[in-house]
Amino acid sequence: MHSHVGQGEVVLERILILLLFLIGFAGIVGMRNIIKKIFGLTIINSAVVLLFIVEGSRIGNSAPIIDAEIGLVVDPVPQALMLTAIVIGVCVTALALALAFRLYKAYGSFDIDEIHRQVHRES
Amino acid sequence: MKFTGRFTVSPESSVFSLVMLPLLGAALVMLAKAFLKGRMAAGMQFTAMLVGLFGPWLALLYTFPLVWSGLTVEGVIGNWSGVVGITFQFDGLAWLINALGYTVAGAAWIYSLGAGPRGPVFSSVFLIQTAALAATAMTADIFNLFVCLEVLGIASYVLVASSEKNGAFLASFSYLMVSASSMVFFLAGLFGLYRLTGSLSYSGISQALLALPDQGGGLAAISLSLIIAAVAMRVAMMPLYGWLPDAHALAPHAVSAVLSGVLIKTPLFALSRIMLIVPLGAAAAQLLGYAGAATAIVAVLVALSQKDAKRLLAYHSISQIGYVVCAWGAALDLGMDTMAGQHLMTAAFLHAFYHALFKGLLFLSIGTSTDRAGSRNVYTLRGAASTLRQSGERLPITLLSFIIAALAISAIPPLNGYASKIAITYSLKGSWQYWVLSAASIGTIASFIKLSRIFWPQPARIRLMATEEPSAVFMPSVATARHSGLPAQIVPGPMTDTSAVKRANLPVGISQAMLALACVASGLAAPWLYGFVLRLLDSAASLGFTSLNPGPALYTADNLLKTLYMVLAGFVLFRLAVSALGSRLLSLVRDRHRGFHGLFLSFAVGLSVLCVWLLLV
Numbered sequence: 001m002h003s004h005v006g007q008g009e010v011v012l013e014r015i016l017i018l019l020l021f022l023i024g025f026a027g028i029v030g031m032r033n034i035i036k037k038i039f040g041l042t043i044i045n046s047a048v049v050l051l052f053i054v055e056g057s058r059i060g061n062s063a064p065i066i067d068a069e070i071g072l073v074v075d076p077v078p079q080a081l082m083l084t085a086i087v088i089g090v091c092v093t094a095l096a097l098a099l100a101f102r103l104y105k106a107y108g109s110f111d112i113d114e115i116h117r118q119v120h121r122e123s
Numbered sequence: 124m125k126f127t128g129r130f131t132v133s134p135e136s137s138v139f140s141l142v143m144l145p146l147l148g149a150a151l152v153m154l155a156k157a158f159l160k161g162r163m164a165a166g167m168q169f170t171a172m173l174v175g176l177f178g179p180w181l182a183l184l185y186t187f188p189l190v191w192s193g194l195t196v197e198g199v200i201g202n203w204s205g206v207v208g209i210t211f212q213f214d215g216l217a218w219l220i221n222a223l224g225y226t227v228a229g230a231a232w233i234y235s236l237g238a239g240p241r242g243p244v245f246s247s248v249f250l251i252q253t254a255a256l257a258a259t260a261m262t263a264d265i266f267n268l269f270v271c272l273e274v275l276g277i278a279s280y281v282l283v284a285s286s287e288k289n290g291a292f293l294a295s296f297s298y299l300m301v302s303a304s305s306m307v308f309f310l311a312g313l314f315g316l317y318r319l320t321g322s323l324s325y326s327g328i329s330q331a332l333l334a335l336p337d338q339g340g341g342l343a344a345i346s347l348s349l350i351i352a353a354v355a356m357r358v359a360m361m362p363l364y365g366w367l368p369d370a371h372a373l374a375p376h377a378v379s380a381v382l383s384g385v386l387i388k389t390p391l392f393a394l395s396r397i398m399l400i401v402p403l404g405a406a407a408a409q410l411l412g413y414a415g416a417a418t419a420i421v422a423v424l425v426a427l428s429q430k431d432a433k434r435l436l437a438y439h440s441i442s443q444i445g446y447v448v449c450a451w452g453a454a455l456d457l458g459m460d461t462m463a464g465q466h467l468m469t470a471a472f473l474h475a476f477y478h479a480l481f482k483g484l485l486f487l488s489i490g491t492s493t494d495r496a497g498s499r500n501v502y503t504l505r506g507a508a509s510t511l512r513q514s515g516e517r518l519p520i521t522l523l524s525f526i527i528a529a530l531a532i533s534a535i536p537p538l539n540g541y542a543s544k545i546a547i548t549y550s551l552k553g554s555w556q557y558w559v560l561s562a563a564s565i566g567t568i569a570s571f572i573k574l575s576r577i578f579w580p581q582p583a584r585i586r587l588m589a590t591e592e593p594s595a596v597f598m599p600s601v602a603t604a605r606h607s608g609l610p611a612q613i614v615p616g617p618m619t620d621t622s623a624v625k626r627a628n629l630p631v632g633i634s635q636a637m638l639a640l641a642c643v644a645s646g647l648a649a650p651w652l653y654g655f656v657l658r659l660l661d662s663a664a665s666l667g668f669t670s671l672n673p674g675p676a677l678y679t680a681d682n683l684l685k686t687l688y689m690v691l692a693g694f695v696l697f698r699l700a701v702s703a704l705g706s707r708l709l710s711l712v713r714d715r716h717r718g719f720h721g722l723f724l725s726f727a728v729g730l731s732v733l734c735v736w737l738l739l740v
Contacts, residue, residue, distance in 0.1 A: 029723045041300060085310060099292050
């Protein structure tokens with residue numbers, strides 16, 4: 001229940017979410033191992049899910065159960081959206097891992113630079 | 124709105140069937156795979172594809188009178204109230220995009236019957252992709268746009284990888300990573316807009332933003348640029364095009380035709396719905412239009428340097444989408460409530476539509492020729508026309524298709540590319556974009572002269588080498604491929620089987636003939652089509668400009684003379700490109716470093732530029 005969240009706490013939460021996002025993005029760009037890149041994708045996805053849930057919970061302040069004081073409930077829309085986004089994220093991750101597996105079978109490596117080199121040599 | 128008659132089909136449900144029929148087809152394909160065997164399974168799969176790809180034409184015909192009379196079918200999915208439900212909007216634009224999508228998807232599927240890929244997995248993913256295209260075209264809800272783009276994306280990653288080439292897995296992986304990451308940015312932007320407005324429908328967002336004192340200020344600008352950059356990634360405009368060449372070049376030919384023909388344009392036109400009504404939309408469109416002009420010229424130069432025939436075509440897709448984005452951006456900048464804006468949007472859509480026809484045809488005909496010849500190298504492959512003849516094509520449909528499509532993309536009258544390029548440049552006359560696009564047209568002509576060399580008869584030297592090896596008489600360029608040090612697996616296995624080639628000829632020929640006829644017919648009927656599209660796009664805004672201006676005159680002495688000059692300049696550029704210095708310069712362009720990280724760097728750069736631009740206006 002977030003009825004009395006301090007301003008400092010809000011800022012801290014936003015900074016932590018941003019940090020999480022940056023860690024994931026650094027993983028995608030900086031890591032050479034494609035499995036770690038996929039981890040990075042999952043992390044930025046989770047960061048945005050957290051953003052929706054944490055920030056979305058500040059709109060209203062009680063559980064979204066239809067009751068007498070309906071005006072005060074937490075906005076359920078961001079949470080509903082995130083259910084969809086999580087499902088899509090899982091699909092994308094699964095497909096990415098499948099592709100990583102095929103790449104490993106074809107080139108014997110998870111290293112993106114090494115795979116690029118071999119593909120370049122083939123063409 | 125209810126119609127009386129034996130069957131009462133509401134317009135809403137017929138609009139839904141555009142999305143539901145392909146999904147039904149996909150389900151039937153999967154059921155056939157799970158429960159049936161042999162001929163039954165094949166028959167059911169075939170029926171399911173017919174239902175999914177050609178059934179929607181009935182719905183398009185049924186809704187046409189409504190859209191033509193300027194009505195928009197609007198509604199909320201599942202009859203929820205408009206505040207919480209998912210809204211959709213089926214207007215002239217959505218009708219046109221659907222017609223474009225189902226034309227190319229149908230032709231590509233017929234082609235795949237002959238040349239592959241086949242099988243239930245390919246068929247069902249192909250249908251899901253088509254359904255997502257239809258849904259993207261008519262959505263009016265920003266979260267639904269996200270879902271549609273993701274479904275579209277997932278289907279296309281699978282289809283790119285379905286060619287089972289090793290390089291295709293890398294292309295698909297890179298495409299997936301960069302596009303899925305950009306969709307996460309899209310989601311962050313979506314949250315920004317939701318936080319500001321409390322709404323997810325386009326109209327709700329724009330009304331709430333307009334009501335805010337500073338129209339949302341910095342947060343709105345940042346959110347909007349996150350959303351636009353993610354969609355621009357799918358459209359593959361500068362500088363976000365890095366994933367496209369490999370993905371489109373390594374996909375199966377039928378898939379390449381749909382990817383280049385339809386998949387990169389649908390998100391663009393879907394984006395125009397939201398950009399038209401939000402504040403800052405016009406400013407963003409202006410910048411995208413500039414980027415489009417830059418895309419057209421840069422991509423054509425890179426295309427000119429390519430060695431692989433399909434990669435050359437893929438770079439041309441980027442260049443041609445640059446034309447579309449340039450006209451589209453200028454149209455949204457002027458606003459669809461002005462006559463110039465309407466004409467520019469019409470030109471943009473017509474070019475997108477004609478490009479889908481001729482680029483689809485190019486991918487199919489070049490794909491057929493290079494498969495039969497066993498090489499894709501533009502520099503060494505020669506005599507593809509005689510190879511096609513030897514492989515049992517009695518009528519030279521593939522060669523004729525290539526000629527028609529190459530003339531169309533080079534904007535030679537009376538083919539369709541001429542009409543749309545004239546329409547785009549007519550509306551942009553006097554601006555710097557006009558000159559940039561004209562220069563890009565010269566590059567297009569030059570690089571198609573270069574590509575057409577694969578059909579020229581072989582020089583004596585290569586023919587001599589071919590006769591040395593008995594197996595190479597049927598496949599003359601196999602010798603070429605071996606001598607230029609290409610790996611042996613490029614020489615096709617199944618296609619060397621003569622009976623398989625003969626059986627494949629019929630659907631391959633039909634699909635190419637369909638698209639070739641469409642190219643010629645839409646070229647001849649260009650003035651009429653211009654009026655048709657103008658009226659359908661106008662119906663969205665209901666302004667009634669149609670009667671005032673019939674569009675640009677096509678065959679004026681001025682335009683024809685300009686075309687002649689361009690062709691001459693194209694020849695000169697081609698001579699320069701194959702000269703010693705030219706080919707050295709082009710090989711530098713071709714072998715420039717292209718890595719995985721560049722994709723993300725360019726996304727970051729594009730996003731920041733757009734963000735700064737929107738914050739400053």
